[in-house]
Amino acid sequence: MLSNNQYSEQIEAYLKGELSPESASVLENEIANNPILSNELDLQKSIIETIKESRKAELKTRLNNIDLQSGAQSWWKYAAVASLVTSFGAWMYFNSPATKIEQSEEVNKTEEKVSSSQSAVNNNAVLGPNKEVDSEKVTKKELVAKETSSDKYSKKDKKIKDQIPSLPTLNTPEEGRESETLNKDLDAPRHNLTSTPHLGGTVAGVEVVKSKKHKFHYRYFDTKLFLYGNFDSNTYDILELNTSNGQSLYLKYENNYFGLEQNKTEISKLEQVSDSDILKKLEEIQKK
Amino acid sequence: MTDQEILDKVKKGDESALDFLYKKNYKMMINMIIKNNGTEDEAKDVYQEALLAFWLKASSGKLEMTSKISTYIYSICQNLWRKELDRKSRLSHEQKDGIEPDTADQTERARLINLCLNELGETCKKILYYFYYDDLSMDDIAGKMGFANADTAKTKKYKCKKELDKLVKTKFSSNDFLD
Numbered sequence: 001m002l003s004n005n006q007y008s009e010q011i012e013a014y015l016k017g018e019l020s021p022e023s024a025s026v027l028e029n030e031i032a033n034n035p036i037l038s039n040e041l042d043l044q045k046s047i048i049e050t051i052k053e054s055r056k057a058e059l060k061t062r063l064n065n066i067d068l069q070s071g072a073q074s075w076w077k078y079a080a081v082a083s084l085v086t087s088f089g090a091w092m093y094f095n096s097p098a099t100k101i102e103q104s105e106e107v108n109k110t111e112e113k114v115s116s117s118q119s120a121v122n123n124n125a126v127l128g129p130n131k132e133v134d135s136e137k138v139t140k141k142e143l144v145a146k147e148t149s150s151d152k153y154s155k156k157d158k159k160i161k162d163q164i165p166s167l168p169t170l171n172t173p174e175e176g177r178e179s180e181t182l183n184k185d186l187d188a189p190r191h192n193l194t195s196t197p198h199l200g201g202t203v204a205g206v207e208v209v210k211s212k213k214h215k216f217h218y219r220y221f222d223t224k225l226f227l228y229g230n231f232d233s234n235t236y237d238i239l240e241l242n243t244s245n246g247q248s249l250y251l252k253y254e255n256n257y258f259g260l261e262q263n264k265t266e267i268s269k270l271e272q273v274s275d276s277d278i279l280k281k282l283e284e285i286q287k288k
Numbered sequence: 289m290t291d292q293e294i295l296d297k298v299k300k301g302d303e304s305a306l307d308f309l310y311k312k313n314y315k316m317m318i319n320m321i322i323k324n325n326g327t328e329d330e331a332k333d334v335y336q337e338a339l340l341a342f343w344l345k346a347s348s349g350k351l352e353m354t355s356k357i358s359t360y361i362y363s364i365c366q367n368l369w370r371k372e373l374d375r376k377s378r379l380s381h382e383q384k385d386g387i388e389p390d391t392a393d394q395t396e397r398a399r400l401i402n403l404c405l406n407e408l409g410e411t412c413k414k415i416l417y418y419f420y421y422d423d424l425s426m427d428d429i430a431g432k433m434g435f436a437n438a439d440t441a442k443t444k445k446y447k448c449k450k451e452l453d454k455l456v457k458t459k460f461s462s463n464d465f466l467d
Contacts, residue, residue: 008453012449043456043457043460046394046397046398046401047401047452047453047456048420049398050398050401050402050405051405051416051417051420051421052420052421053398054402054405054417055417055420055421055422056340056421058417059303059306059340059343060336060340062303062306062307063306063307063310063336063339066307066310066311068311068314277327277328277329
């Protein structure tokens with residue numbers, strides 16, 4: 001008979017596959033005749049299995065948090081949180097010409113939603129307490145630039161505020177996809193500083209065109225997205241989805257989703273999305 | 289990083305090599321699976337499994353590389369994805385079998401053990417990870433943990449495992465074992 005400790009060591013070695021075939025069969029024999037040993041073996045199997053699973057989960061989380069977008073490790077990722085709160089907000093305020101804001105007013109409106117899932121960037125101060133102040137500043141500018149449709153702005157303002165509670169989660173990436181988009185978004189300003197931020201950098205703005213002939217259509221022209229139809233009466237959102245083929249845009253209108261294919265330069269009918277995977281993802285990004 | 293540099297790092301359990309590989313091969317692996325009727329999520333899952341399978345083999349020093357690392361991982365991806373497609377087509381043919389009676393018990397057991405694992409200190413947890421999952425040598429564990437030498441690592445590992453066993457057994461004797 002071996003001591004308990006010796007059995008533990010044997011079982012450990014056995015499970016690691018380190019026992020010689022002879023010792024292994026001796027042990028197997030004993031285990032078969034000794035319920036305590038066989039219980040111990042079962043338990044040890046479970047323990048080791050659980051350790052492995054736990055480590056595997058840890059490594060997967062690690063992989064999911066890898067920034068797949070940028071090449072090198074970017075200082076931006078780390079500096080972004082701090083600098084966004086201060087300088088970027090200020091930058092938006094001082095550098096955005098009022099005319100630009102006016103022009104991209106619709107973009108802003110929709111972008112808020114686009115980015116709500118992922119971006120802490122275009123919404124200048126979302127990462128900090130300055131947020132409200134800054135958005136108000138911008139809004140004021142807009143009002144100077146275009147005083148007409150004031151209810152739009154209040155709508156927009158409301159949207160911005162609605163977003164606040166969901167944003168802090170962006171700073172603590174955990175399960176995969178979130179962090180990818182987070183990192184991407186923190187990187188985004190580098191590329192976009194000179195133009196209207198966001199919408200994947202492929203679309204510079206959205207414009208609604210009222211047309212008798214085209215009631216529910218869209219097209220791209222000069223990097224701008226034109227929506228044909230009665231979109232002002234109901235809110236619509238442009239959603240951006242990252243896929244392996246790049247970014248795809250979708251229009252959300254009355255709780256339906258429509259694909260926006262970026263090569264459509266001719267006026268095309270809006271086609272409803274039926275792919276359940278895409279729909280699931282679209283729902284998901286709005287929840288975050 | 290060259291393949292050799294990567295392998296050297298992986299053998300020491302240096303996760304930065306894992307990060308590097310993941311990023312470098314991501315597009316190629318994901319696209320292969322998507323082109324073969326996979327969704328992006330499935331692709332990601334399979335790719336991670338494949339990469340970790342490589343990691344396991346290489347970190348424990350059991351791998352003789354005869355091809356490029358990317359080729360190797362690619363073939364694991366293909367195999368895993370083929371299996372997954374098989375499994376799916378079988379599932380669509382037969383009705384899903386009922387959950388095996390053992391499974392619920394085992395899940396509960398794993399949950400309890402996990403709790404105990406998390407009660408251990410970070411150091412202990414890491415040592416057990418490196419020893420049981422990554423299958424690193426005591427030398428490499430000592431290197432990663434900043435211990436003086438392999439003997440220190442061995443002693444620590446022994447103590448950590450004993451502590452875990454003890455925690456687990458207290459949990460079980462009150463819950464499960466006396467049934």
